[in-house]
Amino acid sequence: MPDKTTLTFTPVIGIEIHIHLKTKSKVFCSCSADYTNDEPNSHICPVCMGLPGSMPVLNKAVVQQGMLAGMALNCTVQPTTYFFRKCYFYPDLPKNYQITQSDLPIAANGWLEIDDDAGNPKKIRINRLHLEEDAGKLHHSAADGRLEGAETSWVDYNRSGLPLAEIVSEPDVSSAREAVEYVTALRRRVRYAGASDADLEKGMMRFDANVSVKCSDGRWGRRVEVKNMNSFRALERAIEYEIKRQSKVLAEGGEVLQETRHWNDAKGTTTASRVKEFYRKFIVEPDLPPLVVSPQWVEEVRGMLPEMPNEKALRYKEMGLSEVDAGVLADSIDVAQYFEACVAAGANPLRAGNWVRTEVLRAVNDKQVGVTDLAVKPDTLAELIRRIDEGKLSTTLAKNVFEGLLEGLSLDEAVKKSGAAEGGVDANALENLVRATIEANPDVIGEIRSGKDTKGKKVKFLQGLVMRETKGQARPDEVAAAIESAIENLK
Amino acid sequence: MMELYELGVREIVEGIREKRFSALEVFDECLGRALACEGKVSALITATADTGRAHARQIDGYVAKGEPLGPLAGVPVILKDNICTHGIRTTAGSRILGRWAPPYSATVWDLLSSAGAVLLGKSNMDEFAMGNTCGTSAFGPTANPWDVSRVPGGSSGGSAASVAAGYVPFALGSDTGGSIRQPASYCGIFGLKPTYGLVSRYGLIAYGSSLDQIGPFTRSVEDMELIMHVLARHDPKDSTSVDKSEIDFTRRESKGEKPLKGKRVALVKEFQDFTLDPPIADAIKRLIRIFEEMGAEIAQVSLPTVARYAVACYYAIAASEAHTNLARFDGVRYGYTVTTAAGLRDMFEEVRSKGFGAEVKSRIIAGTCLTEPVRSEEYYVAATRVRTLIAEEFRKAFENVDCILQPVTPSLPGKIGESDEDAMKGYESDLYTLPVNMAGLPGFSFCTGYSDSGLPVGLQLVGPRWSDKNLLNMGFELEKVLGAPKIARGGN
Amino acid sequence: MKLGSDDVRAIAAEARLSLTDTELAGAVRYINNFLDMVDRFKELDLKNVEPFCFAETNVCPLREDLPAAFTRSEEILADRADGTGAFFKVPRIMEE
Incomplete structure (x- = not known):
């Protein structure tokens, strides 16, 4: 029996992320990809229902979005890739196979930089980003919200055939915190690229984690695939739980089995699945010839890739902004673009940064709207800032004027309403x-x-x-x- | 005086245009012929009398008003029952599809119906096209209209039998490993398996997707050209469809006394070691003479990999693809289902075990077995590599010859109900047809005449990809010498 | 290596088929004959041979991202065994 007190355990974690790629129609048919508020099974057709005789036709936008997402994650776009049929029986999968690129993906060999637990920069390598189709959605009548024990399940195929990118990391993640930082950074970048909205509440981003632990006495636990995490918090808790569970098994001299476990968010535990995930098999999808992307197309798409958040934050710091301000402004591309438009319209970067980070973001938060939907446009804010700089408005008064602008007034109207006379005090x-x-x-x-x-x-x-x-x-x-x-x- | 049902496609189209008879008269005569034979032949799973008559009346309305008519206006057609027809039951010869009426139509049916063809029925077939006798159909066997104690071939046996017996001047089948050419040969008519990608597969209930191809049965080469002219269209709904609009099936160069002068027709060296029924062996000898008389040069090609590995390679690939194509039949969304199952897995197993027939289940198990992660590399992936060797062997062979003349089957149609104890022996008899599908080539099956016992004797021409029109042109010359196929008695 | 009844039963279960004893005996014979047939591949050196998957089309065509609703989705729904509500009904899922 090993001495428990002296043993330490090193987690080795790989993350698999599914994101919905942003397109108007589904990946292999023309059904609308936007079904949020629609009736169940209202966005279905012979193709996404897997009717006999139907055949897939690949959506060009899915390929483009996949390339963009891959580029945002520093991946190399692969010139020729394939589709496979991944076979398993499940009622949300209309053909009982999923069309997926699997390990011959559109993009491969990327990386993201995060801070490790000691605060040092660390690269998480990305094995690949591959394209695939989503399955339908199962609803069930069990009281505790679990599938198990439900008498009946109900299937809605609106989601069937939505375009997905699966992003598979190398096992470079060492803690639950790093995992969260990795997925946060990844989400920010794919949103930046415009490849995905990655809205967690709408199920546009889902996580699986491959967790294993190495014991200081040299023993290794086998790899466990933990599935079914739909939020950052669930990912964090599931990994923490698994590390503890596996460490305990090893500490007690036991063996960690290779298996698939499901995260139960309500109970905060993982449970072994009876489905043998590793058993799933593949054949080439004979209905889809190889996907070939020309170097020209790759370059065209690369040109569409905006400056990424890290690079933006760095540039903002060079403009004199604080690290915090730069980080906040670069967090969302919409906010960053708003800020940059302000500066482009002549605003002092420091003051513009300050205004966007405080007043603009507060208004966005209060009104629960996107920054692009705000009544105050960047050039108006720039003009307001210019007047402050020219001494025509004090900061206090400018904030009143800003309130007026938020209500949709023009700058002159807002100035008048605030009681300030045009031109300051002579x-x-x-x-x-x-x-x-x-x-x-x-x-x-x-x-x-x-x-x-x-x-x-x-x-x-x-x-x-x-x-x-x-x-x-x-x-x-x-x-x-x-x-x-x-x-x-x-x- | 010929009966209307004896007419070919071109004659019907012209007769209706010239108002010598109506589309409805043609349809009713064909339907009458079908009903007269069905008791013995059983070529149809579904007869579409009502919708067909309505469609025929519509065509007659166009004729009366002088409106423009499609190239197949008023021509009755039968479709193999794995071709989806909107609102009309489509079974693929299986119980598992129940009374499924597709909510959409296959592209080929869209093309034919907009060309004016009128649907007379959906034809019997081996279940999911797996078989070469029509005997695995859940709807019972079809009989050969030349001898109703014998099989019509398969899997498109119903389509072939119905054209041979005069139900319709043309029908569509599908050919995954010979399923058009073999029944065409058994029933004494023309059958074309087009180059893979020439005719859309959209709406064809898939068996082996990389092998399947839809094609026509006719009683004249000219009719086949008319049909191919309508069918050979690029289809954006089928990602493996190829745009070959430059091929014009309706144009034929005028030929002199030696119409095949300069053509090189090859025999396969390895095939000469295999035993053939005497009428088939005789037919080959006769055809060699005919080809020579028409100016062609007879050559030889060697296809050793094809001869030894094509059968195994074909069944490995077909089963591997088929088991995924048939995974979707689980009773949840359409077709046969059960409502009493205790759990999901029970439901899936009950639906599939009761819904599929024995041959289909065997091939699903084979496909599942060959693609298991532990065996995939050894069998499934190996088969795809062997397939490369086969395609390459054909490619090289066609560098020096225009086409290959070969048997369709080693024997004439057998008796209904006879079957090999070892299924693999039955599979070996497909050696002459399935290599064509392995390489995506066109294959054209034609009737050379009749045996002493009155059974048709067919042979086939195989060409390089996209040589479909050349094969038909040769077929046209052969038809002049051999005579047009006759209409079978159909058990009457 | 010959497959036994248990192997074949497991493969059938993987394909969601349950076989009667007679069917199973037939399937065992069938699959072993089938494997004998495909074992021929082992005579060939396939190391440097690419897999063949597509006869002619070697570039996947791409469709523009234009949504267009299928106008007869009602007909798809009409095929359900239990046609109540907007969902497809399935029995209890016991696998997980």
Whole structure:
């Protein structure tokens, strides 16, 4: 019996991710791929129902999206690839085989960089990205939400034939945290590429994990495939659970069996499946000749690939943005594009970054809309920022103006509504106002002049008074300068 | 005076155009002929009298109004029952499809019906096209109209028998390993297995998808050209369909006294060691003389890999593809089903065990076995490699010759109910037909005449890919010498 | 290596076929004869031979991404044994 106390266990994890590729129609037929709010079995045809005699015809957009996703994951696009029939019986699979590229994929040999648990950069290698069709959806009448024990199941084939990319990593992941970071980064990149919306709530992204552990005494557990994780949290919990379970088995001198286990999210456990996944077999899909992509097409698609989030964040930092701001802005391509449009329209990058990260994202969050749906367009925000820079609006007032813009007002209307006069406060008026304020507060001036205001609090106080008088239309820096110069003149 | 049912495609089309008879008259005469023979021949699974008559009346309406007519306007046709016909029961000769009426039509039926052809029925076939006698059909056997105690061949036996007996001037079948050419030969008519990719497979209930091809049965080569002119169309719904619109089946160069001068017709060296029924061996000798008289040169090609490995290779690939094509029949979405099963697995097993016949089950088991992960490389993948050798051997052979003349079968049709104890022996008899499918080649089966016992004796021409028209052109010349196929008595 | 009854029964189960004893005996004979036939491949050196999968079409045609609904999906639904509601009904799934 090994001494349990001294044993340590090293997890070895590979992740398989299924994402829905973003297209208008299904992968092998012309049924609409958008069925979110439609009746069950309303998007079906002879092909996606596997009717006798029907034949698949490959959707060009699926190939293109697959290439884009592959490029976003630093994969090499393969010039000639094949489709196979992966055979297993299941009622959500109309032909009882799935058409899949399997291990002769459209894209291969990629990688993503994440931070390991010690905070050091680490590459997760991606074995391949292959194209395949999705199955229908099973609903069941069991009370606890599990298939097991259900008296009857119901099949909806609307999802059958939706285009999927399966992305298979090498076993380079070492912890549940790394797994989550990997899938988060991957999701961000495929969304960036426009290849997938990867909306987890809509089931557009699903995870399986191959988990094994190595014991410090040299023993290895066999590889266990854990299936059925539909959220980052489920992926994290399932991996944590499996590492613990397998480590315990090894610690007790047992053997970890090669098997497929299903994650039960409600119970927080994995259970062995009776289906022998590794038993599934393949023949070449005789109805689909080899998929050939020309070098020209590959280059054309490469040209469509936008700058990726890491590269964007790096560039934003070079523009002077903080690491946090750069990261937040680059997280979603829509936000990044909004920010970049702002800068392109002449806004100061630092101020634009700040505005987008705070006001714009807050509005997006409050209104629960996409940044592209916001009433304030980037060029308007840029103009607002320009007016702040030119001293025509204070930051405080600009925020009021921004609220007006969110309601759909034009910039001029919003400015008017906020009460700010166009053009700020002219220098003479400001000088008079400063003089009056100083005269009205002799004791404060006294303290300043006696040198007690080491932290500048009193000056700030006066500044606030002046700003209030101008209804926020003056530029704070100009006000501060005017006050200092007026006090200087008193000396 | 000829009966209307004895007319060919061209004669019917012209007669209707010239208002010598109506489409409905033709249809009713053909239907009458079919009903007169069906008791003995049983070529049909479904007769489509009502929809066919309605369609014929519609054609007559066009004629009356002088509207433009399609190239096959008013020609009755029978389709093998693995070709999907919208709203009309399509069974593939199996119980498992139940009373399935497809919600869509095969491309070939779309093409024929828009050309004006009128459906008379769906023909009997070996279940899922697996067989060469029509004896594995769940609907019982079909008889050879030349001798109703004998098989018509298969799997497209119903289509062949119906054309031979005069139900219709043409019918469609499908050929995966000889299923058009062999019954055409047994029934004494013309049958063409086109080059793979020339005719759309969309809507053909698949057996071996990389081998299957739809083709016509006719009683004249000219009719076959008319049908191929309609069928040989690129179909975007079939990803293996090829655009060969440059082939014009309706044009034929005028020929002189030696119409095949310059053509090289080959015999296969290895096949000469195999035993043939005397009438078939005699037919080959006779054809060699005829070819020489028409100016062709007789050559020899060697196909050793074909001769030794084609049968094994064919059955390995066909079974491997078939077991996946037939996986979809599980009772959930369409066809035969059971409602009493306790669980899903029970339901699948009950539906499939009761729904499929013995031969189909055997081949599903074979396909499952050969593609098991532990055996796949050794058998399934090996078969695909052997197939490369076979295709390559044919390619080389056709560098020097225009076509190959060879038997369709080693023997004349056998008695209904006779079968080999060892199925593999039966499979060996397909040696002359199935290599053609392995390489995707066209094969043209024609009637050379009749044996002393009154059975038709057929042979076939095999050419390189896309030589379909050349084969038909040779067939046209042969038909002039051999005479057109006769209509069989059909048990009457 | 000859396959026995248990092997063939397992293969049949994989294909979702249950066989009677007579059928099983026939299937064992059939499959062993079949394997004898395909064992011929072992005479050949296939190491450098590419698999043949497609007769002529060696480039997969691609379809434009234009959605078009199948207008007769009702007819597909009409084929269900249990035609109630919008779903296809299947019995209890016991595999998992």
